[in-house]
Amino acid sequence: MHGIALIGAGRIGRIHAANIAANSRLKLVSVVDPTDAAAELASQYGANVATVDEVLADPAIHGVVIASSTDTHLDYSLAAAQAGKTVFCEKPLDQDLERARGAGDALAAIGAQVFLAFNRRFDANFAALQARLKAGEVGALETLHIISHDPAPPPATYVATSGGIFKDMVIHDFDMARWLLDEPVTEVFSTSSVLIDPEIGKAGDVDTAKTILKTASGKICVISSSRRSGYGYDQRIEAYGSKGMIRAQNQLESTVETWGEGGASADRFQNFFLDRYAVAYAREIAHFADILDGAAPLIDQVDGIAALELAEAAQKSATEGVIVRF
């Protein structure tokens, strides 16, 4: 059993704590959080409350799960890696590309083991889509559509410090695109609008965007982004290959349908990421156990930096009205 410390006992930290406890290969040893949430979470799972320094000095702790605020991700990752811990770092690596690159170099220099937690790669649907694509089930991939619409927009106050829609939200889709395209992106075009909430516009951000990525061999990916769908959490991928198409649809609350005079109605989508990606979060933690057992991380800081590069390029394209080429 690998001893684990959790830094951050907020909404996502609680999910990781439950999944760590349920995993027979891991043991939650310490919880770090400046609030009472630390003690609460620690007592529920028989763990200790600790400081970051105590965690880093504790030889019983092999892995550190960083689920604190975004601005702490880089520092804690570096510190944990320097202390010889295996790192699970929530996305994004950072909002600042230059800082992220610097930290990436430092992590590489010390041979750190960092798992960057882009949870969607662990969704059973997207993972199955990727596996079938990789297996050539529809021939060579040609184009890709990623649809990622949130159910409802965040408050404009959140938006103001979020880093913008591309770094905050589309970053997931850039990682997904990179994973599925499996070759470098050479061209980025994005166009965006404020259609949902004028306050988002006043906060300097947009709420709707369509982005096109193109690779050197001519593969093309479209990403559709919206802060508010009006019909639930819409998370779909369609991958067009030379011999057919693979797509992953949304998961519904139930399989129940009501048929009446007006037609048939299916249940609503799973509400938001905590529901839709509940299983993905558990599979992430299982992958972290694999890494502690010696496996290579499926995603690391290099992927985090690459996604951030695409986010910056898309933001530049949308803001300045230019096509960005690498």
Place this chain on the structure above:
Amino acid sequence: MHGIALIGAGRIGRIHAANIAANSRLKLVSVVDPTDAAAELASQYGANVATVDEVLADPAIHGVVIASSTDTHLDYSLAAAQAGKTVFCEKPLDQDLERARGAGDALAAIGAQVFLAFNRRFDANFAALQARLKAGEVGALETLHIISHDPAPPPATYVATSGGIFKDMVIHDFDMARWLLDEPVTEVFSTSSVLIDPEIGKAGDVDTAKTILKTASGKICVISSSRRSGYGYDQRIEAYGSKGMIRAQNQLESTVETWGEGGASADRFQNFFLDRYAVAYAREIAHFADILDGAAPLIDQVDGIAALELAEAAQKSATEGVIVRF
């Protein structure tokens, strides 16, 4: 081109007239009907108005399509066959099993060519299901579910002369069951209720029934019958085989879906038989052209009699509360 006479210019007669006109191998020569509908239909398609006697005596007429009232089906079929015409007879052959058997013998004695028009065998969905089943796509057939619910009940006045739900409505499903089971039925159980309209009960009929047919080898078929669905015309079949299942679903008015907060809603079903089986009616007429070209009828009076036997058995089972064995 084969010359055709149409007897009966009512709702279903008009459909056959249009399909005959659109078929390049057939020519509508005469229309017979006691009402003005004959002249109207004849003029639309450049045909003559005629009497039954004139039709039977006309050497230009090779095929007779009988779409008049049910009580005339047997007499016109016999007369047309005796006059050397190929016969297209609307279902049912008759409401009276003994009369139908007698006519069946007479038709057989003169080697008549009679096509009995159970339209559902020509539905593209059910025909595809039957073909795949026959091809062994899911191994040997074991059990069968036929769902056949009308959108809304007929008036009780219609019910009073309809011959009852089994001969009037479920007769289609008995034919479908015989076609798909492909071996003799040896046991019939049916249970029924009046749940929709008490007037139907007062008219001596029922509006809801579930019937089980069993064959000598142990195959089992369930037929679900309702005079009113509340959600459109429900026409489905599920065939369970030793290696899987084939099913035919309902056809919708369109493929349009609306997704909102409450879930997704699909369009309504095609309203009733004139919509759902529009293509089937055209394919029936094409099969009649094949018969005039020399093909054997896919369905004939023997099938009509066999379906009527099952209808009588189910009626007896439901009415007397017994299991009927052959």
Place this chain on the structure above:
Amino acid sequence: MHGIALIGAGRIGRIHAANIAANSRLKLVSVVDPTDAAAELASQYGANVATVDEVLADPAIHGVVIASSTDTHLDYSLAAAQAGKTVFCEKPLDQDLERARGAGDALAAIGAQVFLAFNRRFDANFAALQARLKAGEVGALETLHIISHDPAPPPATYVATSGGIFKDMVIHDFDMARWLLDEPVTEVFSTSSVLIDPEIGKAGDVDTAKTILKTASGKICVISSSRRSGYGYDQRIEAYGSKGMIRAQNQLESTVETWGEGGASADRFQNFFLDRYAVAYAREIAHFADILDGAAPLIDQVDGIAALELAEAAQKSATEGVIVRF
């Protein structure tokens, strides 16, 4: 927190143990099992190994979860109830109707709190269907189709001691039918075949059955049972009401579809009950916590006996070729 003892550390016992541990209102105190599985399970969740007598005498134990072999269900339930414990009893109550009735009387006499664990009522799909039906979303229920086909047949050796398909497998569907029909069944007809494995026939059982239940008011329920589907675990319900239809479909492994020249293909169904009902098992345990908190059991021994009565009636109908009326 309510202290819980688990009797039986087999396949289903392990599932209950995990769900008890994950439930913040329950604490797994003791595990009873004659094999090494007891110690293994106890150590994983920090519980003790105990005997039944020790469990019954332990004041720290408030609830007893009985997941041992079927022939022990009645005795352990009675003993636990007599010791003042709240009882969670796996289905079926017993294979013998007379014995079950006797125990039912005894349990009633001491005012026992017994939750009989028919897991399917806790499936999110079926529970949603029942709630919508109850809410009148499609008017009054008229007829019901329950489809329950296992993926693959058990070995004939299992069948020999199973009590037969009706008590072993269809018992779930009888409970579901009772729950949804919500009025007493007055008539039972069943017909069955051996179509899958002749060894099942030699063991005195059947592998395929269609059963019809009818209530006093004329509601009709069809249950389709098969020991082997050839296409996965098929668990569906269609409820036909006066204003429409509600149905619960199967859950798939994923929402991924592959589209090729031959059409579109969806993923396979969730494999069997451990997958399909994983969430239902957790919700069962949550309901047990509710009972320990004072709620009335949603299902108790009376329901277990009533389902057994329907199973005996169906078996008699299928075996003797009669309609059974209550």
Place this chain on the structure above:
Amino acid sequence: MHGIALIGAGRIGRIHAANIAANSRLKLVSVVDPTDAAAELASQYGANVATVDEVLADPAIHGVVIASSTDTHLDYSLAAAQAGKTVFCEKPLDQDLERARGAGDALAAIGAQVFLAFNRRFDANFAALQARLKAGEVGALETLHIISHDPAPPPATYVATSGGIFKDMVIHDFDMARWLLDEPVTEVFSTSSVLIDPEIGKAGDVDTAKTILKTASGKICVISSSRRSGYGYDQRIEAYGSKGMIRAQNQLESTVETWGEGGASADRFQNFFLDRYAVAYAREIAHFADILDGAAPLIDQVDGIAALELAEAAQKSATEGVIVRF
């Protein structure tokens, strides 16, 4: 009844002839074609063979359906309009934007009634989507996805004279986008690749493209174009509004599904435009009858020119790597 002349007896001309004959408000009077196909088609429907001059001089002809080669569309439309005929002109109006604009001015000057036959607006699915959108069923339209993938690429020889993918194929989608967006497009970006057939590239064209249109108010439309899908004719639209989403899915050959160990498989899509849009072609002709009865054309030369403008802009964007702004 309105007398109709058909110019062009090729594949699409034959479809129009059948729909004219089946429409009780229209009568096919003359067929014009330099080949034997004219006589063949005329005899099937009791029409005459004629020259263009004879058609224009014939007072019995009220409407002229132009289904000849693209390079003749403008000249025949103008000549027919000058002769006082109502015009049904197959898409595209022309391959050359300047020529089309000139002809557009000339047609406007004489007050010509020209119906430009973009068939997809008459597809029941897309028409229902447009009607629901217009009715505000999902609030205000925000973004739009149009997917239009052909089943298999045309020969490179066809491509060479086709005018290129944007004018030949995507032109349909530009018209659809204009209809649904319902406000002027101000910005066009397109990126394209040769992924399917290098011969198409050698012919100076591309086979894969993604195009983004943006309007002044910030609505965004994505068009996905491919000359070969590998999975049939893919014709879908998703319209995202402020309160939900409406989408039109593909039509399948049948509703039959086969369920086996590997999952469920649905039937293939309707093969290509002759199948998918069979009903749309008949509804187009019915609309032409409406126009002859006095209705305004739903689509006219102005729409044809506007679609051509978008095609040129997309082609320029894709070829030169620029964003085109109006």
